[in-house]
Amino acid sequence: MTAQSGEPSEDLPEQMRIRREKRERMLARGVDPYPVEVERTHSLRQLREKYADLETDTRSGESVGITGRVRFIRNTGKLCFAKLVEGDGTEIQAMLSLAEIGEESLAEWKAEVDLGDHVFVHGEVITSKRGELSVLADGWRITSKALRPLPVAHKDLAEETRIRQRYVDLILRPQARDTVRNRAAVVRSLRDTFEEHGYIEVETPMLQALQGGASARPFVTHSNAFDMELFLRIAPELYLKRCVVGGIERVFEINRNFRNEGSDSSHQPEFAMLEFYQAYATYDTMADLTGELIRRAAERVFGTLTVTLADGTEYDLSGQWANLRMYDSLSEALGTEITPDTPAAKLREFADSAGLEFPAHYGHGKLVEELWEHHVGDHLHEPTFVRDMPAETSPLTRQHREDPRLAEKWDLYMRGVEIATGYSELVDPVIERERFEAQRLLAAQGDDEAMPLDEDFLRALEYGMPPSGGVGMGIDRLLMALTGLGIRETILFPQVRPE
């Protein structure tokens, strides 16, 4: 957008109009409100560290040039104060004294500098009579004139505004900045742990001709070059397994998945997913590695295995994490033995008496999972692996070595939320093809989450995939578990409906 004229619009709020007028006034004086470069000599953090011990009401004798956003301003007759803040939250006070900079410069400061402006201040490092580390200006200039007033600092911004205008949230709220740093540190820790375990990081297609690797509704897009429908991926699984076939025996990917479904306090249409696969590993191996990844991330980022959540409660990640078997724990919760042979009709009776309604096409496996989640999963607080799910709802999972009606699969729950899922992967191409055919039948019956048959993936398996373990872990949800924040806080810019 280009301004057609310098005239402030008449319909702007008063405060925005006045700031535009101040900008115009600067231009009229020949002062650039957005200079390309200033003589910055130190970051605020550097000065804080260098002069941590400067006594109250002292002059250091050193001249510096500093920059920062004005977050607090106090103008008196002949002495002005401004609290400058830089990106990491470090603050240093600027002082402008009539005796140092003269009448004209002081008057311009008072007339033109507003809360929220970026400024450059040159002068001597001193401490004020109140002990505040300050730069006593002998010169200053605005480095970026803010045309919008910053919201008041003493009231919390409405949640919607925090999300829609995250940049304002980041300016105002230290915790918003911490969340960004913590997330980066957690991801870095995950990568380091993988590195130590000999894993290779890859990037696989996010635009896929076939949706696969999970049960979910995809976003659909169109390729002009190929004149074909493409899906935004719902999971990287089938490509990572192709990597294992090709000999990348320890492989992981951290990237976005897209699912065209509802969003709420724990779901977003695009979310960050970690998937990792390891040849000659089982779901037990993968559970151990998953625990290590999470514990090391917590220790590295928060310095402890007892993490403190946003509401002040503590959450303990230490010790041996609990293991439950799905059928055993569901049987216990219902007070009746549930086995892989329990008929779907019987399961529906339990659903009815719990007031749950499920679609007609749900079979035994889906009903067991739903009942388990309602009666057991939602109440799990401690980190818990739940293992050995129904085989039929895990089409890409190897059947259990002791009971073919079960899958060698676990879900990791933390604070009642599913954080990760691990498998002993199915690598038999013939059985895999049968599972895909069964999915095709489901699709024909109207299950719009059923996976289509991926002929190229089967071809890869037919070349031989070593026995392997695999895990998928939601990065956003891991952050939620470690911090107690909602998904809209762990994601910097969550999807929201346009204003």
Add this chain to the structure above:
RNA sequence: GCGCCGUUAGCUCAAUUGGCAGAGCAGCUGGCUCUUAACCAGCGGGUUCGGGGUUCGAGUCCCUGACGGCGCACCA
């Protein structure tokens, strides 16, 4: 997608039974050389989310649309 609640100044929020639309901070003018949400004096600032209706009179009641929050459903 369904139900309930909400949307008022730049920000956070009030407004009795339908009866002059307010406060704090922010802003503007003046004063103040040590302020930290300073203080003192004064002044501005509103499409009460949009559209329609009832009424002498609507922020308030009715209809409708947009957006948001919560619950339910689906999902990780």
